[in-house]
Amino acid sequence: MASTPLHSSGLPPPHRIAIVGAGLAGLSLTLLLSRVRSQQQPLHITILELRPRHAQDGGFLALAPNALHILDQLGLYQKLLPQGFAYEDIAFYSARNLSRIGRVKNGDVKRYGYPALRIGRGIVRGELLRAVEELATQDREEITVEMRFETKVVSVSEKEKNVILGLASGEELTFDAVIGADGIHSRVRNLVNGDVKPTFSGMLGIGGGRLDRRDIRPQDLSLPAMFMGKSNAFMMMPTSADGNEVTFFATMEVEERDREGWAKLGEDKQELKRIMVDRHCGRASEWPAVVVEACRSGKADSLSIWPHYNAPILESWTSSSNRIILMGDAAHAMPPTGGQGAAMAFEDAASLAMVFERSDTAEAFDKGVDEWQTTRQDRARKIKEFTTKSGDMRRTSPSVFQQIVKEWIMWLYFKVKGSDGGLAWVYEHKEKCPGDVKVKV
Ligand SMILES: Cc1cc2nc3c(=O)[nH]c(=O)nc-3n(C[C@H](O)[C@H](O)[C@H](O)COP(=O)(O)OP(=O)(O)OC[C@H]3O[C@@H](n4cnc5c(N)ncnc54)[C@H](O)[C@@H]3O)c2cc1C
Numbered sequence: 185m186a187s188t189p190l191h192s193s194g195l196p197p198p199h200r201i202a203i204v205g206a207g208l209a210g211l212s213l214t215l216l217l218s219r220v221r222s223q224q225q226p227l228h229i230t231i232l233e234l235r236p237r238h239a240q241d242g243g244f245l246a247l248a249p250n251a252l253h254i255l256d257q258l259g260l261y262q263k264l265l266p267q268g269f270a271y272e273d274i275a276f277y278s279a280r281n282l283s284r285i286g287r288v289k290n291g292d293v294k295r296y297g298y299p300a301l302r303i304g305r306g307i308v309r310g311e312l313l314r315a316v317e318e319l320a321t322q323d324r325e326e327i328t329v330e331m332r333f334e335t336k337v338v339s340v341s342e343k344e345k346n347v348i349l350g351l352a353s354g355e356e357l358t359f360d361a362v363i364g365a366d367g368i369h370s371r372v373r374n375l376v377n378g379d380v381k382p383t384f385s386g387m388l389g390i391g392g393g394r395l396d397r398r399d400i401r402p403q404d405l406s407l408p409a410m411f412m413g414k415s416n417a418f419m420m421m422p423t424s425a426d427g428n429e430v431t432f433f434a435t436m437e438v439e440e441r442d443r444e445g446w447a448k449l450g451e452d453k454q455e456l457k458r459i460m461v462d463r464h465c466g467r468a469s470e471w472p473a474v475v476v477e478a479c480r481s482g483k484a485d486s487l488s489i490w491p492h493y494n495a496p497i498l499e500s501w502t503s504s505s506n507r508i509i510l511m512g513d514a515a516h517a518m519p520p521t522g523g524q525g526a527a528m529a530f531e532d533a534a535s536l537a538m539v540f541e542r543s544d545t546a547e548a549f550d551k552g553v554d555e556w557q558t559t560r561q562d563r564a565r566k567i568k569e570f571t572t573k574s575g576d577m578r579r580t581s582p583s584v585f586q587q588i589v590k591e592w593i594m595w596l597y598f599k600v601k602g603s604d605g606g607l608a609w610v611y612e613h614k615e616k617c618p619g620d621v622k623v624k625v
Pocket residue numbers: 204205206207208209210232233234235242243244245246247305335336337338365366367368369370371372489490511512513514520522523524525526527528529
């Protein structure tokens with residue numbers, strides 16, 4: 185007997201679709217939906233974005249092979265590659281004596297088809313945005329795309345056959361379905377699941393610095409490198425294709441602030457520099473000279489912050505009619521310590537677009553969405569577990585003895601797990617995309 189979908193509207197697959205949020209999830213979903221060929225009616229996509237067109241995303245992403253595979257399917261990998269730093273291994277050093285604890289692969293061209301790519305978040309979003317804008321200008325039978333910036337969604341409600349979005353301007357818009365891709369502080373999520381508050385993990389990332397590789401000593405230091413200190417972890421990573429521009433970031437335990445407090449701290453570049461110098465350059469510094477020098481010479485104006493917030497992996501990513509669907513950080517924001525937030529957004533987008541590709545009836549769509557949710561939740565939970573563990577390794581060790589024990593545990597872990605660090609299941613995952621193309625890597 186065929187299984188009955190958990191959620192159902194009994195309506196044909198949606199065609200007038202609003203995507204709330206022009207972040208990595210919303211933009212990649214739009215591009216992936218443009219490759220769907222099985223729908224009987226054209227898709228009309230409206231993207232609603234809070235920020236202005238030219239708003240810049242700060243900070244850097246490490247895109248793992250599972251993310252690069254999807255960007256490759258979208259024809260963007262080759263464009264992004266020369267704008268970032270491609271690498272395979274991260275070396276882990278003890279901050280006490282610069283001894284090598286181990287190394288782990290973040291990418292592997294031979295094994296996974298891709299390296300890992302360190303690249304500005306703004307560059308990735310910029311390329312996705314340009315591709316969507318190009319799509320919006322094309323005269324295509326199967327899809328139309330409209331983008332509205334500086335458009336804040338403040339309410340969402342379901343009528344028998346429609347979903348109504350209320351905008352801050354007072355305007356109301358009607359769609360067949362709404363995709364909430366509006367990030368960790370998602371409005372759509374709260375309107376569907378009640379008041380879900382992201383919780384502060386206790387960890388703050390401060391990063392930037394823009395150093396010149398040629399000034400870094402020792403010259404033979406293997407980069408990217410993570411220095412495991414007693415009070416926090418400190419990472420140095422090239423960010424330009426030639427490897428000459430190097431940025432750093434430290435993940436440290438701090439007290440929570442409110443939104444204004446974080447915004448104020450983020451803008452106060454001299455204060456960020458002071459925190460980095462105080463933490464890493466004191467007289468009895470626990471840090472090696474390379475870290476001390478990086479903090480002293482790092483350019484203050486390039487520093488930015490990233491307070492790490494978690495949102496629970498929700499029980500349900502859809503409304504009871506399957507007409508409001510959450511994805512990306514809105515559905516499962518996770519600690520950044522595994523470098524998988526963007527990858528999960530892309531995987532959600534590819535697999536959700538496949539639901540459209542495979543469903544031409546009401547039943548097929550409802551069943552497809554249910555299965556999509558179950559499969560994605562399962563993977564998101566596993567990824568969250570590993571990123572949480574990876575974050576815990578960066579927390580303060582109460583004593584030097586405990587720091588040494590932690591280093592030995594890590595050393596043993598790398599020895600037992602081998603060069604892939606037991607993470608092959610994360611990186612070798614190749615989410616199927618509509619109109620999958622064989623790409624030669
Ligand atoms: C500094 C930093 C470094 C990171 N490093 C990594 C990394 O190394 N690797 C990795 O994989 N991930 C990393 N991440 C995480 C990654 O960027 C996110 O997981 C990813 O961007 C999630 O995509 P998203 O589209 O779901 O959300 P977002 O990218 O946050 O996009 C949400 C969009 O929705 C818009 N929006 C919000 N509310 C509304 C509303 N009410 N109405 C209309 N629009 C709205 C927002 O303006 C935004 O444009 C990093 C994040 C930060 C901040």
